[in-house]
Amino acid sequence: MSDPLGFQAPDGRRLEGVVLRLNKKTVSVATDDGHQWNVSPGLLRLVRSAGDIQRP
Numbered sequence: 001m002s003d004p005l006g007f008q009a010p011d012g013r014r015l016e017g018v019v020l021r022l023n024k025k026t027v028s029v030a031t032d033d034g035h036q037w038n039v040s041p042g043l044l045r046l047v048r049s050a051g052d053i054q055r056p
Contacts, residue, residue, distance in 0.1 A: 004047040005029060007039050016047055 002018040007029070009015050017031035026038040 006045045006047045007037070007043050009037075 004016050004018060005027075006014060006016045015029075015031050015037070017029040017037070019027055020030050020036065021028040023038065025040070027041055027044060029037045029039050029044070031037065
């Protein structure tokens with residue numbers, strides 16, 4: 001299982017998910033609510049524990 005990652009959605013929500021795929025310019029992330037996002041790698045943060053988002 002992949003480490004959980006966190007990022008901020010365009011509407012300001014903080015989301016957490018896991019990596020599905022590494023693309024050329026983005027990372028495909030699946031969130032807990034069943035959605036899939038393509039996120040720039042620079043916007044992703046490693047989540048060490050619930051609600052704790054840190055830089056990798």
